[in-house]
Amino acid sequence: MERARDAVIDTLGCMMAGTKDPSVAAVTAAFGNEISASGSGWLVTGRYASPSVAALVNGTAAHALDFDDNFHPARAHASAVLVPALLATLHPQRPIGGKQFLEAYLTGLEAQAAVGFGVNPSHYNRGWHGTSTVGAIGTAAGVARLLGANIEETAQAMCLATSMASGPKGQFGTLAKPLHAGIAARNAVEAALLAMSGSGGRLDILERPQGFLDLFGGGEARGWADWRLDEAHVIETRGLVTKRHPCCASTHRAIDALFDLKQEHRLSAGDIDRIDVKVGISAARNLAYPRPENEMQARFSMPYCLARAMLQDRLSLSDFAPAALRQADVLALMPRIEMHSYTSGEEYGHDRLPHVLTVTLRDDTGLKSQRLHAKGSIEVPLDAGQRRSKFVDCVYWGSGHATDDLYDNLLDLSQSTSASNLLNLLAASS
Known part of the structure; x- marks a missing residue:
């Protein structure tokens, strides 16, 4: 109850x-x-x-x-x-x-x-x-x-x-x-x-x-x-x-994984060369807007959501207002973020697989984090x-x-x- x-x-x-x-x-x-x-x-x-x-x-x-x-x-x-x-x-x-x-x-x-x-x-x-x-x-x-x-x-x-x-x-x-x-x-x-x-x-x-x-x-x-x-x-x-975040749930485990890495390694946007995230097939299909043109598309954009998460400590409702989509630091970081999915063979027989985030720093150091469950789950x-x-x-x-x-x-x-x-x-x- x-x-x-x-x-x-x-x-x-x-x-x-x-x-x-x-x-x-x-x-x-x-x-x-x-x-x-x-x-x-x-x-x-x-x-x-x-x-x-x-x-x-x-x-x-x-x-x-x-x-x-x-x-x-x-x-x-x-x-x-x-x-x-x-x-x-x-x-x-x-x-x-x-x-x-x-x-x-x-x-x-x-x-x-x-x-x-x-x-x-x-x-x-x-x-x-x-x-x-x-x-x-x-x-x-x-x-x-x-x-x-x-x-x-x-x-x-x-x-x-x-x-x-x-x-x-x-x-x-x-x-x-x-x-x-x-x-x-x-x-x-x-x-x-x-x-x-x-x-x-x-x-x-x-x-x-x-x-x-x-x-x-x-x-x-x-x-x-x-x-x-x-x-x-x-x-x-x-x-x-x-x-926890006001955007498509398909982004949440990657966002949480990025927050984990930021807290552990005290990362800033200037440290980042590129970010790669591996998600489930359905999540990849849901997130159909690599370069969102409006606030609704931004909620279904992995690059936008991760760029926001990299630049600040939390995502808020104001981050999906029209003016927020035009901020220069977000636009500069988004092209360095890529998403791909598991194959159908990898997913076969699994109810759920973790979303895996890999951050490559400018000195070529690679950092990895993964999340099976998003913050806010049971x-x-x-x-x-x-x-x-x-x-x-x-x-x-x-x-x-x-x-x-x-x-x-x-x-x-x-x-x-x-x-x-x-x-x-x-x-x-x-």
Whole structure:
């Protein structure tokens, strides 16, 4: 429950930070005629809308800056879909306790892991964005749980979400990428509402011919014949990766490895002749912008992110503002940074391989560091102070003001008798 609470708080911070992003502005403009001063679905941008539009706007905001968490079993940004979808179903006239809200979150996360088990990693590697596919299907179970659905209705919610699942990774580095999270959150809400209103499909749609596995799985997908629920929840066995850096997770292990070398050897940019990083195949495909032209592309650029990491002690949201991309010292260092990937033969049979960073100094000395897990993972977690600091920074980025009071109040979420109070806290701080 504490891990779920921390994931919800982190996502709320990311959601508030993304409020002013162009991807969010486009969504609110497109559906402006459905947004008003009152309604059932609170928007992080202010005002209200239907649950569907609220999930769409808030999900896009949660993923807009790529600062939200990662969930490896689903190969998805799990919480950026789950939290906005669950928020969209809250209503003052339907009392839901904070504990119920977190239980629904945990249901959706476990369901995402279960769906991901059968199709990943080949589903993700062949180009599907798990956030908008696996994320939508699993989140539908969480929404159904929060709405009080029975087992049949929950299964049908997941079934219908399967018919809505889509999202190619070829959209990475564009405004469509955060929109994937918003669409997935909206799809999960609508699938649950449809299922509870009598709609439905084939309950074997994941595994049957012409179903999800058949069409989306890829050559190495294993299906669900060997899948079993563990006694411990997946949030405790695999956990989430709470992001330390506001950019694509495919860059994080290399960034952390570079920070390790900088601290150990007291390196400065003037010492560097070149930097080479070896990453997984899917990571290399995700990072498609060696010379980014805008802030969204910069989040998916290994040379840009490593140049930034070499020049400063931490990466912040301001490093991905338009003016930051034109800084001369960053532009000078980027051409000396190269990325390549493992071969398919090297990756075969491995769920995960380390990202390896090699720094060659001007005197030809070679330094090497590698990371199997990024800072923020369950193996190398952020501490309480780092989580708080990130949340406060996110709120300040989105609103221009920040307070520790909001964070402290959110820490009591599991004890709250009304999850709707969460919306009141957020509205007062946005």
